[in-house]
Amino acid sequence: MENKTQLPKSGTPRSEVLKQLASLHQVDTKWREGRAFSLVYHESDEHTDFLKNVYTMYFHENGLNPGAFPSIKKFESEVVSIAAHLLNGGEKAAGTMTSGGSESVMMAVKAHRDWAYATKGIKQPEMILPITVHPAFDKAAHYFGVKAIKVAVDSDQKVDLNAVKAAINENTILLVGSAPQYPHGIMDPIEDLAKLAKSKGIGMHVDACVGGFMLPFLRKLGREIPPFDFAVDGVTSMSADLHKYGFTAKGASVVIYKDKDLRRYQFFVSKDWPGGLFASPSVTGTRPAGSIAAAWATLHALGEEGYLRLYRDLLETVKKFRAGIEAAGLHIIGNPVGTILSYEAKDANIHVMADLMESKGWFVDRQMNPDSIHLTITPANAPIVNQYCADLKESYEFAKAHPELGGEGMAAMYGMVAKLPDPTMVNQFLYQYMDQRYET
Ligand SMILES: Cc1ncc(COP(=O)(O)O)c(C=O)c1O
Incomplete structure (x- = not known):
């Protein structure tokens, strides 16, 4: 990506700017393909078009x-x-x-x-x-x-x-x-x-x-x-x-x-x-x-009936995720009440597993204390449950077989954070992360 750090002297035709945006958008997580489990709440294309009209x-x-x-x-x-x-x-x-x-x-x-x-x-x-x-x-x-x-x-x-x-x-x-x-x-x-x-x-x-x-x-x-x-x-x-x-x-x-x-x-x-x-x-x-x-x-557009329809379907999706996660041998934490859940691996480094899931194109929300993976489930995730659970099973088996990979990738970073003797060092690390976020 070309860096543009100063206001251009003259404007670019809007059609050209739109093309650039469309191209830059390509690198973002494919939430439409159900690859993200938070951040985006998409009911349907029809509803999104409606929202855009109103907005x-x-x-x-x-x-x-x-x-x-x-x-x-x-x-x-x-x-x-x-x-x-x-x-x-x-x-x-x-x-x-x-x-x-x-x-x-x-x-x-x-x-x-x-x-x-x-x-x-x-x-x-x-x-x-x-x-x-x-x-x-x-x-x-x-x-x-x-x-x-x-x-x-x-x-x-x-x-x-x-x-x-x-x-x-x-x-x-x-x-x-x-x-x-x-x-x-x-x-x-x-x-x-x-x-x-x-x-x-x-x-x-x-x-x-x-x-x-x-x-x-x-x-x-x-x-x-x-x-x-x-x-x-x-x-x-x-x-x-x-x-x-x-x-x-x-x-x-x-x-x-x-x-x-x-x-x-x-x-x-x-x-x-x-x-x-x-x-x-x-x-x-x-x-x-x-x-x-x-x-x-x-x-007004959804009304009570619309929300009930939506949640009836979403609970079915959640049920399938739960079944797939448990069938893979992973453990769902506590008793989640609705469409959010998290799971942990009792006998593997879950961050090694997450690294592999990321390499397969999933946007993974990692958690600590206990080490776990978070899922905020939305309608966009419904079509990919089987693919997700298959990748999950494979990644979990891989993580069990390769504990040594805890020293690599993001798994290494999470491992290091967990072991830091002085917890304020984590804050320093997060401040650095924020500075980097604004580097062009
Ligand atoms: C329980 C809870 N409270 C508050 C917030 C903050 O909401 P927002 O990100 O819209 O500021 C969140 C965001 O995920 C949340 O899950």
């Missing part, structure tokens, strides 16, 4: 100022209301849309921080997080000056309640549980956490970024889903991503609070700017209206 219609509008675009105000408020009802928040629950799960999480942490300061005078806030919770919470802790207390999980990857209890003190503002967590697709004991939070008068956030637009439909399909939403007394906020299992365009999530009073602590207002009175719901200023409109349009 294009609202391509230039700005969700920053609904005064200028009343249709966007309608879309956002209705999306939030639909989500709040799906999550059993009723008429009292209140929220906003955000650009994604991380922003929803950040807003919930900020709102609880400001609530705890205003109502209890807590100046050094702390929140208690299972180690499996998404790093967006650590980011929120870092950005908003809230101390993150990490607690262990049990052998089923669910948060250890006794450890949570022991970590609560007078500065605790928030407990967090996932429904489900990303690494293994496992639910934390939300009812127990919420009961504990309520008894201490503190907040309880359920991170349903993955499950918010999945679990209500799985339950309707007859799957046993433990209570995880506002039906649980003590839950004060939830995050749920539309751009994941809601199958909308990227840049769309909701954060919902038990009531408007708590949501008030999320907002930012400024009265002194010479540019005029300013009020903003979340981190971003300008907000792409396309993703707000696409979320609304998707909820």
Whole structure:
């Protein structure tokens, strides 16, 4: 690839630029061929064309100022209301849309921080997080000056309640549980956490970024889903991503609070700017209206029946993956609730196996503690289950026969990271990785 590091003096015809884009796109993971297990949520070509139409219609509008675009105000408020009802928040629950799960999480942490300061005078806030919770919470802790207390999980990857209890003190503002967590697709004991939070008068956030637009439909399909939403007394906020299992365009999530009073602590207002009175719901200023409109349009185009159809099919695909993984002799971790699962190899180096899977064209999500491979299963993966499971079996047999390859490829890097005597060295390595990411 030719490097282009400075603004060209003169423009290139758009048709030529488009050709270059199409060619550069060739090197990317072939998610359309089901080669990726996260990052992309594609319901069908028909639905994607529909999303593009809607997004294009609202391509230039700005969700920053609904005064200028009343249709966007309608879309956002209705999306939030639909989500709040799906999550059993009723008429009292209140929220906003955000650009994604991380922003929803950040807003919930900020709102609880400001609530705890205003109502209890807590100046050094702390929140208690299972180690499996998404790093967006650590980011929120870092950005908003809230101390993150990490607690262990049990052998089923669910948060250890006794450890949570022991970590609560007078500065605790928030407990967090996932429904489900990303690494293994496992639910934390939300009812127990919420009961504990309520008894201490503190907040309880359920991170349903993955499950918010999945679990209500799985339950309707007859799957046993433990209570995880506002039906649980003590839950004060939830995050749920539309751009994941809601199958909308990227840049769309909701954060919902038990009531408007708590949501008030999320907002930012400024009265002194010479540019005029300013009020903003979340981190971003300008907000792409396309993703707000696409979320609304998707909820209406699919409706409950559409989601049920989609999840009925997807659960069949998940069943086939599970069967193939287990038949290969690999072990599925814990009791995953829906369409995310992870597996480990008891008698082989799973990173050696992953290296071989990558050489076969799969984009592999590797995990550590325990060493495992993650699958976020979507409709795009349905046609390739058999191929994946055959490659998996072969790669697993290969890894069992070649433990010496643990010293090569990415397996060597994961091995090294696991053995580093000083864990802060891993952060240094990650900072270097970020620098490299911006090298042209
Ligand atoms: C459980 C969970 N929470 C939060 C996030 C963050 O979402 P986003 O990547 O949209 O910012 C993710 C992303 O995978 C997630 O799985």
